[in-house]
Amino acid sequence: MQTDFLQEARRQAEICNACRYCEGYCSVFPALQAERAFSDGDLTQLANLCHNCRGCYYACQYTAPHEFALNLPQALADVRQDSWEEFAFPRAAGKAFQKNGFAIVLATVLGFALLFWAARALATTGGEGFYAVLSHNAMVAIFLPAFLFPLLSIAIGLRRYWQTVGGAPVRLSHLSGAISSAANMRNLKGGHGDGCNFEDEDRFTHARRYAHQAIMYGFLLCFASTSVATLMHYLLDMPAPYGLFSAPKVLGLSGGTLLVLGCGKMIWLKLRADTSLGATNAFGGEITFTGLLGFVGLSGLLLYAGGNSGWMPALLAIHLGAVLAFFLLTPFTKMAHGFYRMAALVRDVQRREAG
Amino acid sequence: MTDTPDIVVIGGGNAALCAAITAAEKGARVLILETAPKPYRGGNSRHTRNFRCMHHGPLGPLVESYTEDEYLADLMKVTGGKTDEQLARLAIRTSEECLPWMEEHGVRFQPSLSGTLSLARTNAFFRGGGKSLVNAYYRTAEQLGVDVLYEAAVTHLELDGDRVARVDYTHEGKAKSLSPKSVVVASGGFQADTDWLARAWGPAAKNFLIRGTPYNRGVVLADLLDQGIAQVGDPTQCHAVAIDGRAPKFDGGIVTRLDCVPFSIVVNKDAQRFYDEGEDVWPKRYAIWGRLVAAQPDQVGYVIIDAKSLNLFMPSVFPPIKADTLAELAKKMGLPADALDKTVAEFNAACGEQSGFHPTELDGVATSGITPPKTNWARPITEPPFYGYSLRTGVTFTYLGLKVDENAQCSIGDRLVSNLWAAGETMAGSILGQGYLAGFGMTIGTVFGRIAGKEAATHAN
Numbered sequence: 124m125q126t127d128f129l130q131e132a133r134r135q136a137e138i139c140n141a142c143r144y145c146e147g148y149c150s151v152f153p154a155l156q157a158e159r160a161f162s163d164g165d166l167t168q169l170a171n172l173c174h175n176c177r178g179c180y181y182a183c184q185y186t187a188p189h190e191f192a193l194n195l196p197q198a199l200a201d202v203r204q205d206s207w208e209e210f211a212f213p214r215a216a217g218k219a220f221q222k223n224g225f226a227i228v229l230a231t232v233l234g235f236a237l238l239f240w241a242a243r244a245l246a247t248t249g250g251e252g253f254y255a256v257l258s259h260n261a262m263v264a265i266f267l268p269a270f271l272f273p274l275l276s277i278a279i280g281l282r283r284y285w286q287t288v289g290g291a292p293v294r295l296s297h298l299s300g301a302i303s304s305a306a307n308m309r310n311l312k313g314g315h316g317d318g319c320n321f322e323d324e325d326r327f328t329h330a331r332r333y334a335h336q337a338i339m340y341g342f343l344l345c346f347a348s349t350s351v352a353t354l355m356h357y358l359l360d361m362p363a364p365y366g367l368f369s370a371p372k373v374l375g376l377s378g379g380t381l382l383v384l385g386c387g388k389m390i391w392l393k394l395r396a397d398t399s400l401g402a403t404n405a406f407g408g409e410i411t412f413t414g415l416l417g418f419v420g421l422s423g424l425l426l427y428a429g430g431n432s433g434w435m436p437a438l439l440a441i442h443l444g445a446v447l448a449f450f451l452l453t454p455f456t457k458m459a460h461g462f463y464r465m466a467a468l469v470r471d472v473q474r475r476e477a478g
Numbered sequence: 479m480t481d482t483p484d485i486v487v488i489g490g491g492n493a494a495l496c497a498a499i500t501a502a503e504k505g506a507r508v509l510i511l512e513t514a515p516k517p518y519r520g521g522n523s524r525h526t527r528n529f530r531c532m533h534h535g536p537l538g539p540l541v542e543s544y545t546e547d548e549y550l551a552d553l554m555k556v557t558g559g560k561t562d563e564q565l566a567r568l569a570i571r572t573s574e575e576c577l578p579w580m581e582e583h584g585v586r587f588q589p590s591l592s593g594t595l596s597l598a599r600t601n602a603f604f605r606g607g608g609k610s611l612v613n614a615y616y617r618t619a620e621q622l623g624v625d626v627l628y629e630a631a632v633t634h635l636e637l638d639g640d641r642v643a644r645v646d647y648t649h650e651g652k653a654k655s656l657s658p659k660s661v662v663v664a665s666g667g668f669q670a671d672t673d674w675l676a677r678a679w680g681p682a683a684k685n686f687l688i689r690g691t692p693y694n695r696g697v698v699l700a701d702l703l704d705q706g707i708a709q710v711g712d713p714t715q716c717h718a719v720a721i722d723g724r725a726p727k728f729d730g731g732i733v734t735r736l737d738c739v740p741f742s743i744v745v746n747k748d749a750q751r752f753y754d755e756g757e758d759v760w761p762k763r764y765a766i767w768g769r770l771v772a773a774q775p776d777q778v779g780y781v782i783i784d785a786k787s788l789n790l791f792m793p794s795v796f797p798p799i800k801a802d803t804l805a806e807l808a809k810k811m812g813l814p815a816d817a818l819d820k821t822v823a824e825f826n827a828a829c830g831e832q833s834g835f836h837p838t839e840l841d842g843v844a845t846s847g848i849t850p851p852k853t854n855w856a857r858p859i860t861e862p863p864f865y866g867y868s869l870r871t872g873v874t875f876t877y878l879g880l881k882v883d884e885n886a887q888c889s890i891g892d893r894l895v896s897n898l899w900a901a902g903e904t905m906a907g908s909i910l911g912q913g914y915l916a917g918f919g920m921t922i923g924t925v926f927g928r929i930a931g932k933e934a935a936t937h938a939n
């Protein structure tokens with residue numbers, strides 16, 4: 124990993140450890156204060172515990188122009204961003220996409236192109252609805268690897284993470300502890316329940332937490348929709364299309380709506396926030412990825428709306444192309460943070476148990 | 479603001495903000511003149527972490543109870559009775575209603591910081607520290623329509639008989655003046671003016687470090703005292719502690735403290751010990767060492783510890799100087815190596831039984847046969863690597879101030895100044911004659927800031 128990022132984070136962590144004023148904001152500080160010296164692994168763990176709420180920046184009496192020049196949110200964001208690139212498998216893909224909005228757009232366009240091509244080349248004569256455009260088998264042939272590969276990649280990434288931070292064997296209690304704090308984004312409340320500092324300097328608001336929750340639950344609902352549909356297809360022999368009040372549609376519609384609203388709000392917030400309190404060089408990549416995720420939701424909703432029109436084949440190719448790009452990019456974009464953050468939370472539960 | 483405000487508040491720290499908010503809530507148009515630029519707004523208040531609060535039963539983050547009498551007794555102990563008891567009781571009694579008031583105005587509290595459990599009953603800690611408190615108050619003040627001018631340095635208050643007729647200040651390089659109905663002075667002490675400190679304390683003060691803001695230079699205080707406004711507090715004294723000698727000249731704040739003295743020997747630049755390092759648990763001795771170091775040549779001390787003591791105290795902001803031998807450590811720290819060797823050898827030889835060593839209690843593990851003795855935690859310095867820190871005197875605040883009554887009002891001769899109030903550090907000498915009680919500075923600022931704001935608004939309306 125980049126030693127200058129680590130060195131800068133270490134310098135700042137040592138100052139915080141002598142100060143400790145921010146220990147009520149988030150779980151970074153109790154973890155930080157448990158150490159006297161910070162190994163690269165310690166810093167990587169702290170960086171992935173931080174969710175960039177910026178409370179500790181606006182509260183800090185040592186920010187520039189003070190000579191200590193504290194900017195812990197940025198120092199940790201740089202280490203975090205760098206760690207995702209470093210742990211990515213293959214590493215080159217992490218380097219190509221994490222910070223690069225253009226590469227993400229390019230990959231998405233390639234996704235569209237592939238699906239348009241597939242629709243043409245593998246056109247079916249049989250199927251109904253979407254399967255008239257692309258046979259179910261063709262979809263599976265494209266999406267099964269596109270789904271399994273990221274899983275494998277992330278598993279490798281997490282293994283690398285676990286080795287770096289010196290994690291212990293994981294027990295069920297570690298997982299449940301981590302999941303409960305992720306589920307309501309406890310840390311995003313800023314410790315006092317007023318939220319975080321983001322779009323309006325030192326004002327505490329819940330905007331970012333709500334936007335993030337909309338994205339997370341929106342994504343999970345969409346994912347559930349696809350999963351349910353897959354089960355219905357294979358187990359119950361009930362292939363698509365499904366009616367408006369069927370489980371896949373209800374889940375998909377609500378999830379897609381949440382995803383679009385959440386991503387839209389998140390982009391709006393990011394554009395207002397001070398970029399110098401994050402990993403500045405990753406800003407473009409983050410915004411673009413959020414855009415892609417929102418677009419997955421939006422194109423899905425459009426497909427619902429235009430499913431019976433002549434636009435359907437084009438809408439289907441666009442939606443599936445975006446989904447394809449999204450899946451394949453997951454280990455190499457901001458999306459990876461969800462997995463590393465969970466790992467960091469699990470590790471933190473372990474630390475608290477041990478201490 | 480185009481027209482003249484009703485009230486000008488001088489300063490931009492805790493006391494000023496409490497006054498401005500209170501006055502604005504009473505309907506007055508308030509202007510804050512803060513000499514610091516925005517990133518440094520908030521004076522010493524931005525370095526604080528808690529305030530001391532009386533309470534009957536659990537209150538916010540505070541546990542159990544802390545009564546008026548106990549609070550007053552704690553205060554009397556540190557000030558040696560140099561306290562205006564009436565004002566002290568007023569501050570103490572009012573502190574209880576301050577906590578909910580602070581929460582209503584945006585301040586958030588948290589359980590006492592790790593390593594400060596002894597304060598969990600008496601001191602309410604600000605979540606995020608003093609700067610987050612200051613930020614919250616600026617937000618609240620702005621919502622109430624208070625105007626704030628940064629980099630606005632007040633230079634002179636023109637007195638006309640028993641009232642302030644004009645406030646002169648500079649802003650954006652231009653001299654300006656205003657004639658508000660009421661004026662609140664909340665611009666702190668004079669510790670950042672090292673020339674003044676040197677005049678008061680002696681030339682040694684030039685080597686002192688200032689723990690807080692460089693902007694509290696006592697300009698308004700001097701201007702008012704020169705014009706005969708009543709003063710209080712010992713003009714030659716300041717509150718000082720021993721801090722890391724590598725700290726910046728100003729604004730080093732809390733992180734520059736060093737907690738390792740009880741586990742060390744401390745020598746001067748001639749490598750001679752000069753005081754019992756193990757006299758008491760560290761928080762109680764913290765302030766004494768500021769004076770002890772100030773009395774040594776070049777106003778500097780050197781702490782020497784060995785490997786076995788390294789993890790017994792709070793981590794320091796700068797890593798200690800480290801060496802495998804004492805001679806090498808002496809060289810790195812600029813100390814005479816032979817003399818250090820001799821001092822350490824004498825000290826080591828004077829150490830006795832150590833099985834009762836206990837880092838957080840007075841353990842009675844003492845030296846015998848040397849002067850000065852070390853009366854607790856005396857363990858020989860033998861285990862390499864050896865570590866060293868330099869110590870310097872860090873000034874927290876000065877005691878000289880404006881004398882006020884229970885309405886925070888200033889006086890001249892035997893009359894009140896009809897439209898001048900003072901709050902915070904600049905009048906704290908009225909209550910704190912000497913010594914310091916952790917968290918009392920913010921209590922004084924909050925209590926008297928609110929009183930001053932209320933009185934100033936009543937006068938203006």
Ligand SMILES: Cc1cc2nc3c(=O)[nH]c(=O)nc-3n(C[C@H](O)[C@H](O)[C@H](O)COP(=O)(O)OP(=O)(O)OC[C@H]3O[C@@H](n4cnc5c(N)ncnc54)[C@H](O)[C@@H]3O)c2cc1C
Binds near residue numbers: 631873916917919923
């Ligand atoms: C490192 C440190 C830690 C501390 N910790 C605590 C603690 O935990 N609890 C506690 O109770 N106390 C603590 N204190 C003491 C505390 O800081 C003071 O008692 C308190 O902040 C005083 O508040 P104030 O508003 O009077 O002054 P300040 O907060 O210092 O504000 C003075 C303001 O006046 C402005 N000013 C000065 N001159 C002019 C001028 N000519 N024109 C315009 N503006 C001017 C300054 O810029 C500043 O904004 C600490 C002090 C230090 C240095």
Ligand code: SF4
Binds near residue numbers: 138144179184606607
């Ligand atoms: S961010 Fe600043 S105020 Fe917060 S703990 Fe670190 S040094 Fe202290």
Ligand code: SF4
Binds near residue numbers: 149
């Ligand atoms: S930015 Fe927020 S989450 Fe990150 S360390 Fe600071 S307070 Fe904690």
